[in-house]
Amino acid sequence: MDKIGGAQKHVEALAIKLKQDAHEVTIVTGLYDASLWRLQEEKIDVISIPAMQRAIHLKKDLQTFWQLRAAFKKIKPDIIAAHSSKAGAIGRVVGSLLRIPTVFTAHSWSFTEGVPRKKKLMYSRIEKSVQPLTAKIITVSEYDRKLALTQRIAPAHKMLTIHNGIEQIEKRAAHHREKEEHPLIVMVARFEVPKRQDLLLEALAELSDVPWRLQFIGDGSLRPNLEKFVADKKLTERVAFLGNQLDVTALLEESQLFVLLSDWEGLPISIIEAMRAGLPIIATNVGGINELVSDNENGFLINRDDKSLLKKRLRQLLLDETLRQKMGDVSERHFLRNFTFTPMYQKTLFVYEQAVSKLAKKGD
Structure with missing residues (x-):
């Protein structure tokens, strides 16, 4: 979150609304620039792990794994909501080892059309390998849900589309x-x-x-x-x-x-x-x-x-x-x-609640 992008804005908006609705929220991210976000004024905790970056880097990815594991053991979350490919993959591995349900939101698959062929193959294999560790996959478009089905990333029952949504505003100019x-x-x-x-x-x-x-x-x-x-x-x-x-x-x-x-x-x-x-x-x-x-x-x-x-x-x-x-x-x-915010938020929160209650039933 050292740059402004759609996935980052989505995470910020969800986190703020969750906090306002009395949920405890911590954001764990790679590099972080506090001046770009409203998280501090909303009193949302942010943990920065600089080793977590977009590109695959074995040494840094191992550091990320151990630092994420330490962070989650300290926070003891009921659920991990993972966004973006790298955080999504490592987050789901750590979540599985700690028996914390993980929901992954795919903002755009790393094996989508336009991505170079070698990268497509690699990311497709990674996604298939971490899919069994995922409680639910949210795709932000029907295109991405259908692409994942075509590539056999996950079974249909594990995925659903929730379109991005943003707050309505009064028009000024x-x-x-x-x-x-x-x-x-x-x-x-x-x-x-x-x-x-x-x-x-x-x-x-x-x-x-x-x-x-x-x-x-x-x-x-x-x-x-x-x-x-x-x-x-x-x-x-x-x-x-x-x-x-x-x-x-x-x-x-x-x-x-x-x-x-x-x-x-x-x-x-x-x-x-x-x-x-x-x-x-x-x-x-x-x-x-x-x-x-x-x-x-x-x-x-x-x-x-x-x-x-x-x-x-x-x-x-x-x-x-x-x-x-x-x-x-x-x-x-x-x-x-x-594409307004409230329906998107309500559907997303329902997915989180389902994932938590499903794990609780397993524990019984």
Whole structure:
């Protein structure tokens, strides 16, 4: 949790609501930047284990195993809720050894389409090996549930889809939205694989005859190269790099178009935030994105690396204010019907309670 991402936001929101509902919550994470999160003000305990990182590293993974084991023995939790592949795998092994039920939430499988073949095979084997140690697997999209079934990761009865959900808010600035002479595009994403800010910049650099401005929200190791690209193409007047932002709501409400390009995805919270703000969306048709964006309804879907279609769709929306408004309205209605926080939270809590009571019955 040293960077802002969808899975991290999901964990934070769940933890805060659980704490407010009088559950005891401790977050165990890898690297941790307290300034990015509201956990301290909500008095939620956080244990940082720097050895826990995304990449496989035998020595650090063993350190993580022993440190997680020590942490869980001290906390004595009723349940472990594991998120992301690495924490999910090691967390489930430790949970099984300590006889603590573990629920794993897959935000996007590490063997999903777009991931290099060797990595796919390795992560698929890892997931199959730790599946028997799992009380329940939550997938954040139907795409991911079906992918796991196809790959025979787990039996159907062990998995269920709970779509990501976020809190509703009162809209503040929507009435200013269409007064912009140069429509403002926004992309909220880490500057890391699998995000494709580079593709968006390449497409926009070839649309110099169209009025547009662009804001990138997020940070990461790929940012400096893209800042250089912007300077080389003399686009600094049009493109702003805003870095990490704790609250993207106001920035989204001041925008006219949301774009998210990725090589793979689960069910991006950034798109749900854009839907809540009533924005039309252009996104890559990967993972569960087509469960959020219906092509030609609340935005446009493009295939991975299809710069030609991306340029066409950008031009279409940038030049047609009526279409932006129409698609944005559909986005907002879709959010209110399907992706609000309370139903997601209630379904998730029910899964946790079931896992705890099942183990209690076994103990009897």
